[in-house]
Amino acid sequence: MTVTIRCADFGNNCPAQFTAPDPDELMQHVELHTKTAHQPMEWTQELAEVAKTHVQQV
Numbered sequence: 001m002t003v004t005i006r007c008a009d010f011g012n013n014c015p016a017q018f019t020a021p022d023p024d025e026l027m028q029h030v031e032l033h034t035k036t037a038h039q040p041m042e043w044t045q046e047l048a049e050v051a052k053t054h055v056q057q058v
């Protein structure tokens with residue numbers, strides 16, 4: 001299984017796209033990216049839930 005998400009899908013004006021073998025790993029990539037690239041945006045449980053709704057299986 002491969003899952004993908006774009007940073008722009010959950011509200012950022014950002015071209016980053018992530019791909020991972022499963023949703024949990026994908027969320028770890030997105031969390032790290034958000035914390036490093038989108039300061040001072042915080043990675044909250046709420047944002048994680050929103051992001052999860054945009055995960056696409058490919």
Ligand SMILES: [Zn+2]
Pocket residue numbers: 007008012014015016033037038
């Ligand atoms: Zn981004």
